[in-house]
Amino acid sequence: MTASGYLESTSEPDSPDPSLDSGAIPIDERSIWRRIPMKGKIGGAIVLLYVLVALFAPVIATHDPIEIDPITRLASPTAEHILGTDELGRDIFSRIVYATRIDLPLGFLGAFLPALLGVALGAMAGYFGGWVDSVIMRVSDIVQAFPAYILIIALVFALGQGASSIIFAFTILGWVAYARLVRSEVLRVRGLDYVHAARVAGLSRFRILRVHVFPNVISQAVVYLPSDIVFATLALAAFSFLGLGIPPPTPEWGAMIAEGQPFIRTNWWFATVPGIVIVGLGLGMSLVGETAEEALER
Amino acid sequence: MSEHLLEVSDLHVTMQRRGLPITPVDGVSLTLDRGEILGIAGESGSGKTLTLRSILGLLPKGGVAEGDLRFSNDGGRPAPFEPTEVHGHGISIIFQEPMTALNPTMRVGDHIAEGPRIHQGMSKADARTRAIELMRLVGIPSPERRARMWPHQLSGGLRQRVMIATALSTEPKLLLCDEPTTALDVSVQDQILGLLQELRGRLEMAIIFVSHDIAVLGELCDRLAIMYAGQIVEIGPADDVISQPNHPYTAALMASVPSFQGTSEELQGIPGHPPDPGAFASGCRFAPRCAFARDDCTQTTYELRPTSDDRATACIHPEVLAQP
Numbered sequence: 001m002t003a004s005g006y007l008e009s010t011s012e013p014d015s016p017d018p019s020l021d022s023g024a025i026p027i028d029e030r031s032i033w034r035r036i037p038m039k040g041k042i043g044g045a046i047v048l049l050y051v052l053v054a055l056f057a058p059v060i061a062t063h064d065p066i067e068i069d070p071i072t073r074l075a076s077p078t079a080e081h082i083l084g085t086d087e088l089g090r091d092i093f094s095r096i097v098y099a100t101r102i103d104l105p106l107g108f109l110g111a112f113l114p115a116l117l118g119v120a121l122g123a124m125a126g127y128f129g130g131w132v133d134s135v136i137m138r139v140s141d142i143v144q145a146f147p148a149y150i151l152i153i154a155l156v157f158a159l160g161q162g163a164s165s166i167i168f169a170f171t172i173l174g175w176v177a178y179a180r181l182v183r184s185e186v187l188r189v190r191g192l193d194y195v196h197a198a199r200v201a202g203l204s205r206f207r208i209l210r211v212h213v214f215p216n217v218i219s220q221a222v223v224y225l226p227s228d229i230v231f232a233t234l235a236l237a238a239f240s241f242l243g244l245g246i247p248p249p250t251p252e253w254g255a256m257i258a259e260g261q262p263f264i265r266t267n268w269w270f271a272t273v274p275g276i277v278i279v280g281l282g283l284g285m286s287l288v289g290e291t292a293e294e295a296l297e298r
Numbered sequence: 299m300s301e302h303l304l305e306v307s308d309l310h311v312t313m314q315r316r317g318l319p320i321t322p323v324d325g326v327s328l329t330l331d332r333g334e335i336l337g338i339a340g341e342s343g344s345g346k347t348l349t350l351r352s353i354l355g356l357l358p359k360g361g362v363a364e365g366d367l368r369f370s371n372d373g374g375r376p377a378p379f380e381p382t383e384v385h386g387h388g389i390s391i392i393f394q395e396p397m398t399a400l401n402p403t404m405r406v407g408d409h410i411a412e413g414p415r416i417h418q419g420m421s422k423a424d425a426r427t428r429a430i431e432l433m434r435l436v437g438i439p440s441p442e443r444r445a446r447m448w449p450h451q452l453s454g455g456l457r458q459r460v461m462i463a464t465a466l467s468t469e470p471k472l473l474l475c476d477e478p479t480t481a482l483d484v485s486v487q488d489q490i491l492g493l494l495q496e497l498r499g500r501l502e503m504a505i506i507f508v509s510h511d512i513a514v515l516g517e518l519c520d521r522l523a524i525m526y527a528g529q530i531v532e533i534g535p536a537d538d539v540i541s542q543p544n545h546p547y548t549a550a551l552m553a554s555v556p557s558f559q560g561t562s563e564e565l566q567g568i569p570g571h572p573p574d575p576g577a578f579a580s581g582c583r584f585a586p587r588c589a590f591a592r593d594d595c596t597q598t599t600y601e602l603r604p605t606s607d608d609r610a611t612a613c614i615h616p617e618v619l620a621q622p
Contacts (some may be wrong), residue, residue, distance in 0.1 A: 194399050194400055199356070201385065201386050201411075201467075202385035202387065211404070213401035215404075
């Protein structure tokens with residue numbers, strides 16, 4: 001970062017000399033779209049598709065997702081039921097569409113709430129240090145000492161089946177990673193000269209934390225978020241598959257895979273399509289996360 | 299002008315290293331007049347940066363500063379102060395690394411405007427105008443456009459100017475400079491030195507400039523203090539100290555600096571290593587490396603002894619240097 005080409009020109013404040021701008025990146029808002037790599041665009045498009053499906057589920061679905069029809073049980077795909085029907089004669093396509101309204105928000109919340117808690121606790125631990133730091137980090141050690149899935153199962157059993165129990169269990173477990181990430185970043189940034197400079201400028205501790213520390217530690221946590229959403233979505237599906245997630249008859253992808261499993265030889269699409277749908281969301285989120293990570297490294 | 303701006307007496311900085319206390323700054327005393335530029339020179343680890351930072355309470359974790367520090371913001375008699383009292387009121391600092399001294403998530407104009415907004419209660423628009431004024435003052439071309447840029451879009455020299463503008467935004471009477479030109483290439487370094495000198499004249503602002511670069515200090519400073527092993531070994535008008543050292547360490551330091559005029563004099567290093575702050579020699583700390591050391595050099599206690607009205611040295615045998 002030398003200043004090659006920079007020459008004194010105080011007498012001529014608005015010098016048009018182009019060499020003055022050597023190394024400067026032109027600010028062109030349109031170029032941001034062009035700077036996103038292809039995989040980021042694909043990932044974004046996939047995630048956007050899922051969001052749209054969730055928003056417009058009633059329009060997209062062809063049937064009521066929980067309406068039982070004993071006459072057309074386990075039907076093969078037809079024009080009427082494009083992905084056939086399940087054991088109780090419910091339209092599989094419509095159930096997959098409606099399940100987006102369960103899995104997507106729960107996946108987001110299951111990653112977002114732990115992130116919120118973890119960032120707050122990690123920032124406190126790093127900035128205040130001392131006993132605050134000790135208490136928060138020892139609690140995180142305790143949480144990490146348990147096998148994650150077993151702890152979630154135990155919590156869900158204790159609290160009773162349902163979306164709120166699952167999110168609660170995810171939050172209890174998931175904050176640890178964010179807290180550690182943000183704490184180490186705060187420790188790094190706290191020793192940088194711009195934080196010293198802010199102190200010397202006489203700014204309040206709260207302002208320094210908000211304006212000079214926080215924006216510079218949050219990026220790591222934000223980059224971690226998409227991959228955590230993938231984890232939360234998969235975990236939700238896994239617990240529903242095991243019968244610990246969303247109680248029936250609410251449509252949920254993991255539960256649908258479990259319901260379709262006995263019929264895998266005759267009606268393979270029953271369990272397979274919800275599985276592909278989960279993989280698709282995971283792929284989209286991973287691409288977004290990877291793009292964000294690479295953008296941060298640059 | 300009889301009252302000093304800053305008085306530092308018997309400053310000690312103690313730190314913990316692997317459980318043992320060390321004293322990297324050990325009894326520094328100095329005074330500074332209004333509008334004066336004082337240079338502090340020394341090797342790495344001589345305590346010059348810690349001396350500077352303890353004035354503002356910016357010591358690394360575990361560092362404790364003790365001593366009598368007095369500062370006068372209003373021209374009266376210097377009074378003791380807490381570091382937080384002069385933050386934003388009277389003393390500012392600029393750092394070595396322009397990369398880490400600016401918040402990467404703030405546009406540089408907002409960075410400069412922050413001080414005026416907080417301390418002078420300016421509106422957003424007024425603070426912005428003030429930031430642009432300050433940018434013009436420190437010689438940043440087309441400041442209106444650059445105020446909207448991010449630090450990474452600026453060159454090292456421009457970033458250093460932004461840092462100076464930020465430091466000036468609180469209208470300090472004293473600007474501390476922690477090797478601000480070390481990370482810059484020589485031509486930019488020269489511009490920054492010129493700028494500091496110009497600002498001193500225009501704003502009647504005193505400067506303490508810490509550097510290991512004698513050439514830079516000689517060009518910029520009115521007075522020069524040489525630090526060795528946590529102590530000031532010599533202090534006096536910069537030109538006199540450089541041309542006629544009164545301490546063997548200063549002399550050795552000058553002999554190790556290439557001169558532009560000299561034809562082919564061989565550069566002379568100083569034999570040995572700077573002492574470890576955990577194990578300072580008793581007596582004169584430079585004695586083990588000093589070419590002129592005598593028996594009584596290891597017996598003496600540290601004291602800056604005046605040799606003339608405006609000069610002082612810690613050497614008990616400064617006459618050895620007078621011999622041809």
